[in-house]
Amino acid sequence: MASFSPRMTRIAMNAANAGPSLIAPPLPQKAGNHDLWSGLHGTSQALAIAEAARRQDGLTLIVTSSTDEALRLEQSLRFFLGMSSDEDQPGISDDGLELLSLPDWETLPYDMFSPHQDIISRRIRTLYRLPRMDRGLLVVPARTLMHRLAPAHYLQGSTLLLKTGQQLDIGRWRDQLEAAGYRHAENVYEHGEYAVRGAIMDIYPMGATKPYRIDLFDDEIETLRTFDPDTQRSVEHIDEVELLPANEFPMHKEARSTFRNQWFEHFPEADRNASVYRDISDGITPPGIEYYLPLFFDETATLFDYLPDNTHVFTFDGLEEAFEGTRQDVENRYEERRHDRLRPVLPPLSLFLATETCFGHLKSFPRVTLTQEPQNAGARETICNTAPLPPVAIDGRASDPASRLKSFLGTPERTLLCVESAGRREALIDNLADFDLKPSLATDWDEFLSGGEPFALTVGGLDAGLYLNDASVAVITETELYGERVLQQRRRQKPTEIRDDGYRDLSELRIGAPVVHIDHGVGRYQGLQTIPVDRDTVEEFLTLEYAGGSKLYVPVSSLHLISRYSGSDENLAPLHKLGTERWSQAKQKAMEKIRDTAAELLDVYARRAARKGHVFEHPASDYRAFAADFPFEETPDQQAAIDAVVADMTGEQPMDRLVCGDVGFGKTEVAMRAAFIATWASKQVAVLVPTTLLAQQHYDSFRDRFADTPVKVELLSRFRSSKETRAAIDRIEKGQADIVIGTHKLIQGDIHFKNLGLVIIDEEHRFGVQQKEKLKALRAEVDLLTLTATPIPRTLNMAMGHLRDLSIIATPPARRLSVKTFVRQREDALVREAVLREVLRGGQVYVLHNEVNTIDNTASSLQELVPEARVGIAHGQMRERELEQIMSDFYHKRFNVLVCSTIIETGIDIPSANTIIIERADKFGLAQLHQLRGRVGRSHHQAYAYLLTPPPKSMTADAEKRLEAISGAQDLGAGFMLATHDLEIRGAGELLGEEQSGQIESIGFTLYMELLEEAVQAIREGRTPNAELPLSHGTEINLRIPALIPDDYLPDVHNRLLLYKRISGAHKASELKELQVEMIDRFGLLPDATKNLLRQAQLRIRAEALGIQKIDGSGDWGRLEFGNNTPVDPLALVEKVQSAPDRYQLEGANTFRFRLKDTSTDGKLSGVADMLAALEQSSDQKTDKASAK
Incomplete structure (x- = not known):
C-alpha cells in the first residue's frame, strides 16, 4: 500500500471534504453563470482562489486588471498553494496543481522593440503546457488576454524531443535550431542560445529552468546533463529534454513565404525596401516583429482557443476599464503610425480582440468576480467574512515600538507572520526578540493551518496580510509591520564577471591590440599561429609584432609573461623595438617612481x-x-x-x-x-x-x-x-x-x-x-x-x-535589467517615439542638452514634437530655489520630461525615469556617458538610452570608439566590465595620485600594478625593489612535443586564449585538475595534445618550487637550468654525475643534463617527471638537515 507524507494526506483530505475551505464558497458550475464573492480584504482574494482551485478539476483562469496585479497575485497563489516563490521555477503543488502565468510583452502596441527573452520563454512554456493541463491555474493580465496568438498546432508541431541513445546529425540539427529561432553563442547563458564545440552541444531551451549539455559519441546522444550557466559546469544527468521553438512565430522557409505573400495583401502600397520585409526575407528576425505575427499564419488564435472546456474564470473590479484603456492605447498608436510606408502597421483588430469579444468569451464559462466591498447583488452574491487588519506597525519612536502588534496578537486565536526571504526571517526573529516576542517557525501555509501554534513565522511572497473572522486566523506581512515593501522577482543575468581580470583581458584581445611582454615590452597582438617546431611536432604561438615589423612568437605555455596593455589610448601605446634597451629603461624609470609610491603606501x-x-x-x-x-x-x-x-x-x-x-x-x-x-x-x-x-x-x-x-x-x-x-x-x-x-x-x-x-x-x-x-x-x-x-x-x-x-x-539589485543603448543620428521621429514609449507606460524621460543658451529652444521644440508630454527644464545656471522646485516637481511626476544639462550626472535617483536621450553624445567622455546612462534603469522595467550624434563625418575617430564601447557594454555592472583604459587610469589616479599616470602610460597598467605589488613586498622584506627581477617568469619548458589546444577541439580563439592563460597561470596541481575536469565537461574528452599541455603545466609547477628556470628536451637529453635560489642540494647533483656520468652531466654552474630513456612524447614527460621527483627528494633531505642543525 502506498504511503503518503502528512502534508499529502492533509491536502487529499482537504480536496475530499467540503469543510476544510476557510473562505471560498462553492463555485458556479454552469457555463454563463456569474457569481460575486465580496468582503475579501487584503490577500484573502488569493486565498479564496487557491481554495477553490484545489477543490476543482480543470483549469482556473484568473484575469487581472494590470500586469502588477498579476505579478502580486501569482506570488500570493504560490504561497497559499505551497509552491516555490521563485518565478523561474515551475509552480507545482504537492497535490499536482500547476500554476502558470502568461506575462505581458512589456512593449507598446506597434513597438520597434521585442520583449525580453525571459518573457518570451515564459509565454511559450505556458502556451505549450495549457492544452496538456488536467488541473491548474493560469494568471493573465487583461491587456495580454486581448492579444491574438499563434495557433496551438504551431507550438505542438515545432517542439523537438531529445533522448539519450537517439541519433543526431549535428549539421542538420544546427539548421533546425536556427529555423526554430535559436541563436548561436560561444557560451550559453540565456534562453534561446546554443553552442556547438566538437562533440558537445549546449542549449538553453525556451521554457526550461536550466540549460542542457548534449554529449555525442559519433552521431549518438551519449549523455544529457543540466549545467549551471554561471560556472558553465554540469550538474545532473537527465534522460530527455523538450526543445520548444524560440519565438511565438515560425521562421522556416515556408513561413517566410507566407509572410511575404500576406505582406503585400495587407500593405499593397508598402515599399519593397521596407526593412521588416527585407529582414524576414533574409531569415533575420527584426525587433518588434511580434506586431506582424498574423502574417506568418493563415489564421491566428486567441488564448480562449487554448483553454480546456472545464475552465472556471475569476475576474476583478476594473476589468472593463482595463480592456477599454488597452483598446484606446492601441488605436492611438495605430493612428500615429498607419501612414509609414517603410514600417506599415496592421489594423488593431488583426492583432487584438475587441472589448466585447473578450467579455463574450469570458461569459461562456462559469465565472466569479471578486470584490472588497459588498455589492448588494442579491442571491448570486456571497459575502465572505474577512476584515482589514488594524494598524500593527512597529514604531521605532514609541516607548514600546511593538505595542500595537502585541495588543493585536491576543485578538485572533492564531497569527502567522510572513516575510519574503530566509534572510529577512532571521532579521525579524532577532528584532522581535528585543520585544520579547518569539514566534515558532512554520514551513508553509498548510503546516501552519494543521499545527496548533498561536504565533508563527514563515517565508513567502505575500505583499499584504489578511484577517479571517470565522477561522480566527490572521496573516501579517512586512507591509503591515514596516510599511511599503518591494517584492523582488528575480531574473537571471549574464554573469558580469566570472574570472579574474587578467584572464578576461586576454580573452578580449583583438588583432592589432597592444600587449606587454615582460621581457620585450609593448608589441601588437597578431593572433594565434600554429608552427611546426620540428619534423613531428606542431605548437601554437601568440604572434606579437614590434617596431620595424619584427615578430616575436610566444609559446602558449608562456602566456603568463603577457598582459594586455592598458593606457589612456591604445592607438598611442608605445611600440618597442626588439633587441634594444628602450624597454628596460622604461621599466627602470617606472620602478624608481613605483619605489617611492610603495614606500609612501607602507x-x-x-x-x-x-x-x-x-x-x-x-x-x-x-x-x-x-x-x-x-x-x-x-x-x-x-x-x-x-x-x-x-x-x-x-x-x-x-x-x-x-x-x-x-x-x-x-x-x-x-x-x-x-x-x-x-x-x-x-x-x-x-x-x-x-x-x-x-x-x-x-x-x-x-x-x-x-x-x-x-x-x-x-x-x-x-x-x-x-x-x-x-x-x-x-x-x-x-x-x-x-x-x-x-x-x-x-x-x-x-x-x-x-x-x-x-x-x-x-x-x-x-x-x-x-x-x-x-x-x-x-x-x-x-x-x-x-x-x-x-x-x-x-x-x-x-x-x-x-x-x-x-x-x-558588483551584484545588480534583484530583477534589474540592463539598459538598452542605441547610438543614432538625431531624427525627430526617433525622439518622439522614444519619449512617447516612456510617457505612455507611465514613466519619465531625461533629455540631456548640454548647451544652456539653447536649452529653452530645445524644450519648446520638444513640446511641439510630443504634445502628450509635460516638459520641464533644469540646468546649473538657474536660481537655487527655481532649480530645487523643478527637481521636486519632476520627482513627484508633475511633469514627465526633463530637458536638462549634465547637472543630473551624479546621484539623481528617480526610479520611474527609464529613458534618457543624450544629444551630441559624441562630445562626452566614456566615464561620463556611463554615469549619465546610470540615471535610468533603476527599477525592474526595461530602460532605454539613446545617444544621439551628428552625421559620422562630423565626429572624431575617438568619439566613434567611445560610442561603440558604451553601446557594447550594456551588461549590468558594466562599469567594471568596460575594459576602457581611461576608466582604469582614472581609478588608479584616484588612489595613487595623478603623477603616477605617466608611468602607467609608459609600461601599461597591468605590469605597473605587478611591479608595485612586488615593490611593496620587497620593502616589507627589507629588499631593494628591482624591475629586472623575474616577476611572473615561472619556468620555461620546451620539450618539443605537441602541447596545445587544437582548433578543431575548441574553434573559438578567445576561449582558447583564455584557457591557455589559465593553464599557464595555475600555481597548484589541484587548479590544473579542476581545469581538466571543466574542459572535459564543457568541450568533450581531451585530445592528446591538450593532455600533454596539462602534464607540461604540472611539470612547470613542480619545477618552479625547485627554483628551475628552464627545462629543455632535445634529442636524447633533458636539460634543467637552475636559478640562484634553488633549494636543490648541489652535492646531490654532483653525486648523480659521479655515479653515472653516461646518464648525468653538469654544464657550467647552473645547468644539469640527464639522458632520456624514451624520447617519445610520453617518455619525455615521464622522464622529466621522474627527474623532478628525485630532485624533490634531495631538496627535502637538504631541508631536513638544515632543520636538524
Missing part, C-alpha cells in the same frame, strides 16, 4: 595601524530594527560591504574604506548603516557631495530613511537662504544636527562640528585639489567612508589593500 599603512580611532559600540537591537526598515533584500556584495563597514567602525583602527559600485547598486544604504552606528553613539556625521542637486537628493533620502529614529538630518547647500544656512551652522556647532549633508562648504574653516565621528564622501574624484587636501587631513581625525561609481580594477585592489580598504558592489 608609511601611510604604518601610521594608520599605529593610530587608535573611536571604537563604536554595535547597537544590536536598534541596528536590527533600522536594517529591517530597508525595503529591499541586500545583494550579497552589498551585505559584504555593510559587514565590512560595521567591522571597521567597531574595531580599534580608524576606518578608511572605499565602497565602489556601479550606479544604482546600493552604495547609499551602506553609508546609511554607517551613519546609524555613528549617530547612535552620539557622534555627528558629515556627508560630503560634489553637487548641490546631489546634496538635495541625499537629504531627502536620509530624511526618509531616518524618519522613524530621533536622528536630525541637516542640509547645507546653495538651495538654502543665508538665514537658513546660519541657523543650520548654529545647530551643527551646538550638536543639535546629527547628520549634515552638503557640498564642499562643509569642510570650510567656518564650520565647527561639536562631535564629528564619521565623514562620508560621495564621488571624491569630482572635488578639486584644495578640497582633496582638506579631506586628506580629515583622515587623521575621524572614520572615513568614500563612495564611488568609478570602476576600480581588481588588480588595483590587490596592490592598494595597504592604503585603503576597498569593498566592491
Whole structure:
C-alpha cells in the first residue's frame, strides 16, 4: 500500500471534504453563470482562489486588471498553494496543481522593440503546457488576454524531443535550431542560445529552468546533463529534454513565404525596401516583429482557443476599464503610425480582440468576480467574512515600538507572520526578540493551518496580510509591520564577471591590440599561429609584432609573461623595438617612481595601524530594527560591504574604506548603516557631495530613511537662504544636527562640528585639489567612508589593500535589467517615439542638452514634437530655489520630461525615469556617458538610452570608439566590465595620485600594478625593489612535443586564449585538475595534445618550487637550468654525475643534463617527471638537515 507524507494526506483530505475551505464558497458550475464573492480584504482574494482551485478539476483562469496585479497575485497563489516563490521555477503543488502565468510583452502596441527573452520563454512554456493541463491555474493580465496568438498546432508541431541513445546529425540539427529561432553563442547563458564545440552541444531551451549539455559519441546522444550557466559546469544527468521553438512565430522557409505573400495583401502600397520585409526575407528576425505575427499564419488564435472546456474564470473590479484603456492605447498608436510606408502597421483588430469579444468569451464559462466591498447583488452574491487588519506597525519612536502588534496578537486565536526571504526571517526573529516576542517557525501555509501554534513565522511572497473572522486566523506581512515593501522577482543575468581580470583581458584581445611582454615590452597582438617546431611536432604561438615589423612568437605555455596593455589610448601605446634597451629603461624609470609610491603606501599603512580611532559600540537591537526598515533584500556584495563597514567602525583602527559600485547598486544604504552606528553613539556625521542637486537628493533620502529614529538630518547647500544656512551652522556647532549633508562648504574653516565621528564622501574624484587636501587631513581625525561609481580594477585592489580598504558592489539589485543603448543620428521621429514609449507606460524621460543658451529652444521644440508630454527644464545656471522646485516637481511626476544639462550626472535617483536621450553624445567622455546612462534603469522595467550624434563625418575617430564601447557594454555592472583604459587610469589616479599616470602610460597598467605589488613586498622584506627581477617568469619548458589546444577541439580563439592563460597561470596541481575536469565537461574528452599541455603545466609547477628556470628536451637529453635560489642540494647533483656520468652531466654552474630513456612524447614527460621527483627528494633531505642543525 502506498504511503503518503502528512502534508499529502492533509491536502487529499482537504480536496475530499467540503469543510476544510476557510473562505471560498462553492463555485458556479454552469457555463454563463456569474457569481460575486465580496468582503475579501487584503490577500484573502488569493486565498479564496487557491481554495477553490484545489477543490476543482480543470483549469482556473484568473484575469487581472494590470500586469502588477498579476505579478502580486501569482506570488500570493504560490504561497497559499505551497509552491516555490521563485518565478523561474515551475509552480507545482504537492497535490499536482500547476500554476502558470502568461506575462505581458512589456512593449507598446506597434513597438520597434521585442520583449525580453525571459518573457518570451515564459509565454511559450505556458502556451505549450495549457492544452496538456488536467488541473491548474493560469494568471493573465487583461491587456495580454486581448492579444491574438499563434495557433496551438504551431507550438505542438515545432517542439523537438531529445533522448539519450537517439541519433543526431549535428549539421542538420544546427539548421533546425536556427529555423526554430535559436541563436548561436560561444557560451550559453540565456534562453534561446546554443553552442556547438566538437562533440558537445549546449542549449538553453525556451521554457526550461536550466540549460542542457548534449554529449555525442559519433552521431549518438551519449549523455544529457543540466549545467549551471554561471560556472558553465554540469550538474545532473537527465534522460530527455523538450526543445520548444524560440519565438511565438515560425521562421522556416515556408513561413517566410507566407509572410511575404500576406505582406503585400495587407500593405499593397508598402515599399519593397521596407526593412521588416527585407529582414524576414533574409531569415533575420527584426525587433518588434511580434506586431506582424498574423502574417506568418493563415489564421491566428486567441488564448480562449487554448483553454480546456472545464475552465472556471475569476475576474476583478476594473476589468472593463482595463480592456477599454488597452483598446484606446492601441488605436492611438495605430493612428500615429498607419501612414509609414517603410514600417506599415496592421489594423488593431488583426492583432487584438475587441472589448466585447473578450467579455463574450469570458461569459461562456462559469465565472466569479471578486470584490472588497459588498455589492448588494442579491442571491448570486456571497459575502465572505474577512476584515482589514488594524494598524500593527512597529514604531521605532514609541516607548514600546511593538505595542500595537502585541495588543493585536491576543485578538485572533492564531497569527502567522510572513516575510519574503530566509534572510529577512532571521532579521525579524532577532528584532522581535528585543520585544520579547518569539514566534515558532512554520514551513508553509498548510503546516501552519494543521499545527496548533498561536504565533508563527514563515517565508513567502505575500505583499499584504489578511484577517479571517470565522477561522480566527490572521496573516501579517512586512507591509503591515514596516510599511511599503518591494517584492523582488528575480531574473537571471549574464554573469558580469566570472574570472579574474587578467584572464578576461586576454580573452578580449583583438588583432592589432597592444600587449606587454615582460621581457620585450609593448608589441601588437597578431593572433594565434600554429608552427611546426620540428619534423613531428606542431605548437601554437601568440604572434606579437614590434617596431620595424619584427615578430616575436610566444609559446602558449608562456602566456603568463603577457598582459594586455592598458593606457589612456591604445592607438598611442608605445611600440618597442626588439633587441634594444628602450624597454628596460622604461621599466627602470617606472620602478624608481613605483619605489617611492610603495614606500609612501607602507608609511601611510604604518601610521594608520599605529593610530587608535573611536571604537563604536554595535547597537544590536536598534541596528536590527533600522536594517529591517530597508525595503529591499541586500545583494550579497552589498551585505559584504555593510559587514565590512560595521567591522571597521567597531574595531580599534580608524576606518578608511572605499565602497565602489556601479550606479544604482546600493552604495547609499551602506553609508546609511554607517551613519546609524555613528549617530547612535552620539557622534555627528558629515556627508560630503560634489553637487548641490546631489546634496538635495541625499537629504531627502536620509530624511526618509531616518524618519522613524530621533536622528536630525541637516542640509547645507546653495538651495538654502543665508538665514537658513546660519541657523543650520548654529545647530551643527551646538550638536543639535546629527547628520549634515552638503557640498564642499562643509569642510570650510567656518564650520565647527561639536562631535564629528564619521565623514562620508560621495564621488571624491569630482572635488578639486584644495578640497582633496582638506579631506586628506580629515583622515587623521575621524572614520572615513568614500563612495564611488568609478570602476576600480581588481588588480588595483590587490596592490592598494595597504592604503585603503576597498569593498566592491558588483551584484545588480534583484530583477534589474540592463539598459538598452542605441547610438543614432538625431531624427525627430526617433525622439518622439522614444519619449512617447516612456510617457505612455507611465514613466519619465531625461533629455540631456548640454548647451544652456539653447536649452529653452530645445524644450519648446520638444513640446511641439510630443504634445502628450509635460516638459520641464533644469540646468546649473538657474536660481537655487527655481532649480530645487523643478527637481521636486519632476520627482513627484508633475511633469514627465526633463530637458536638462549634465547637472543630473551624479546621484539623481528617480526610479520611474527609464529613458534618457543624450544629444551630441559624441562630445562626452566614456566615464561620463556611463554615469549619465546610470540615471535610468533603476527599477525592474526595461530602460532605454539613446545617444544621439551628428552625421559620422562630423565626429572624431575617438568619439566613434567611445560610442561603440558604451553601446557594447550594456551588461549590468558594466562599469567594471568596460575594459576602457581611461576608466582604469582614472581609478588608479584616484588612489595613487595623478603623477603616477605617466608611468602607467609608459609600461601599461597591468605590469605597473605587478611591479608595485612586488615593490611593496620587497620593502616589507627589507629588499631593494628591482624591475629586472623575474616577476611572473615561472619556468620555461620546451620539450618539443605537441602541447596545445587544437582548433578543431575548441574553434573559438578567445576561449582558447583564455584557457591557455589559465593553464599557464595555475600555481597548484589541484587548479590544473579542476581545469581538466571543466574542459572535459564543457568541450568533450581531451585530445592528446591538450593532455600533454596539462602534464607540461604540472611539470612547470613542480619545477618552479625547485627554483628551475628552464627545462629543455632535445634529442636524447633533458636539460634543467637552475636559478640562484634553488633549494636543490648541489652535492646531490654532483653525486648523480659521479655515479653515472653516461646518464648525468653538469654544464657550467647552473645547468644539469640527464639522458632520456624514451624520447617519445610520453617518455619525455615521464622522464622529466621522474627527474623532478628525485630532485624533490634531495631538496627535502637538504631541508631536513638544515632543520636538524
